[in-house]
Amino acid sequence: MHIKELFEEKEVVFSFEIFPPKVTSSIETIYDTLESLKDLKPDYISVTYGAGGNISDNRTCEISSLIKNKYNIEPLAHLTCINSNKKTINNILERLNEQGIENILALRGDIPRKSSTIGDFNNAHELIEHINKKDNFGIAAACYPEGHIDSSSLKQDIEALKMKIEAGADYLISQLFFDNNYFYNLLNLMEQKGLNIPIQAGIMPVTNKKQIERIVSLCGATVPPKFIKIMNKYEHDKEALREAGIAYALEQIIDLVSSEVKGIHLYTMNNPYIARKISNNISYVLSSVNRKKSI
Numbered sequence: 001m002h003i004k005e006l007f008e009e010k011e012v013v014f015s016f017e018i019f020p021p022k023v024t025s026s027i028e029t030i031y032d033t034l035e036s037l038k039d040l041k042p043d044y045i046s047v048t049y050g051a052g053g054n055i056s057d058n059r060t061c062e063i064s065s066l067i068k069n070k071y072n073i074e075p076l077a078h079l080t081c082i083n084s085n086k087k088t089i090n091n092i093l094e095r096l097n098e099q100g101i102e103n104i105l106a107l108r109g110d111i112p113r114k115s116s117t118i119g120d121f122n123n124a125h126e127l128i129e130h131i132n133k134k135d136n137f138g139i140a141a142a143c144y145p146e147g148h149i150d151s152s153s154l155k156q157d158i159e160a161l162k163m164k165i166e167a168g169a170d171y172l173i174s175q176l177f178f179d180n181n182y183f184y185n186l187l188n189l190m191e192q193k194g195l196n197i198p199i200q201a202g203i204m205p206v207t208n209k210k211q212i213e214r215i216v217s218l219c220g221a222t223v224p225p226k227f228i229k230i231m232n233k234y235e236h237d238k239e240a241l242r243e244a245g246i247a248y249a250l251e252q253i254i255d256l257v258s259s260e261v262k263g264i265h266l267y268t269m270n271n272p273y274i275a276r277k278i279s280n281n282i283s284y285v286l287s288s289v290n291r292k293k294s295i
């Protein structure tokens with residue numbers, strides 16, 4: 001099933017993101033996470049690809065296959081193309097096909113600072129075109145409510161989104177953000193450009209101060225004063241900080257769902273406790289809006 005069909009069936013699509021264990025750890029470490037996540041009945045689960053510099057394509061494919069074939073949940077396999085050649089990408093597409101995986105999040109990937117290698121793809125839209133020419137995958141692409149860290153302006157980002165949509169992206173998943181106004185602004189700009197495919201809001205419950213410092217340095221997300229206050233207040237109390245981070249994410253989600261966004265993509269950080277708390281808290285809200293659609 002192509003994930004785009006879910007947006008036709010549901011008012012709000014709710015999904016999880018997980019990452020493969022490090023190559024030095026056993027693959028089995030992901031089993032417990034998946035065992036817990038499956039009970040929460042997400043609409044689909046996405047699996048990252050080599051984020052942070054590790055090329056873990058085998059594991060992305062293997063874990064996506066497990067999600068599909070063992071847990072009967074739709075997987076979305078992430079795939080980056082920077083520094084890859086067509087042969088490597090075609091091999092991965094073939095493996096995904098063999099495992100019955102039908103959906104790909106097509107990404108450029110971060111440009112490695114030290115590498116001088118040039119691959120066959122420069123941008124995500126070139127990868128999307130390539131996949132569409134070869135196969136019949138459902139395709140998602142990334143978007144950035146505050147603009148991509150490499151882009152000169154949000155306007156340039158919207159142009160990149162247009163190219164990805166014209167190349168065949170079915171829907172978008174956003175980078176994380178802590179102020180919903182950035183997301184609403186992106187929706188408005190896209191509407192003005194006549195770009196109207198579903199966009200899922202990426203939400204990451206932040207539960208420790210180091211995590212937020214790392215995120216900000218990687219993706220440049222703005223941290224609102226309200227959030228900084230929470231971090232500073234509870235930084236020496238692990239449990240209090242975790243619960244405050246979850247409550248903050250919940251407030252964001254309730255506001256987004258009440259504002260008719262098409263989907264929520266939860267960056268679970270492979271932490272079933274967080275995913276469970278969020279899922280349990282929003283289950284009534286989600287079933288209320290989704291019931292409305294099916295009437």
Ligand code: FAD
Pocket residue numbers: 047048049050051052053078079080105106107108109110111122123124125142143144148150151152156157160161164173174175176202
């Ligand atoms: P693109 O859309 O190709 O480009 C990024 C930006 O560059 C554009 O927004 C635009 O500003 C500019 N740009 C692009 N094309 C042009 C052009 N022709 N002319 C001018 N400017 C242009 N990374 C991983 O390594 N693994 C993962 O699993 C992973 N998962 C992710 C999941 C989500 C939901 C998100 C939001 C990001 C994820 N990333 C992942 C990070 C992503 O790879 C990086 O943000 C990367 O730097 C950009 O990828 P992209 O597909 O958005 O690139």
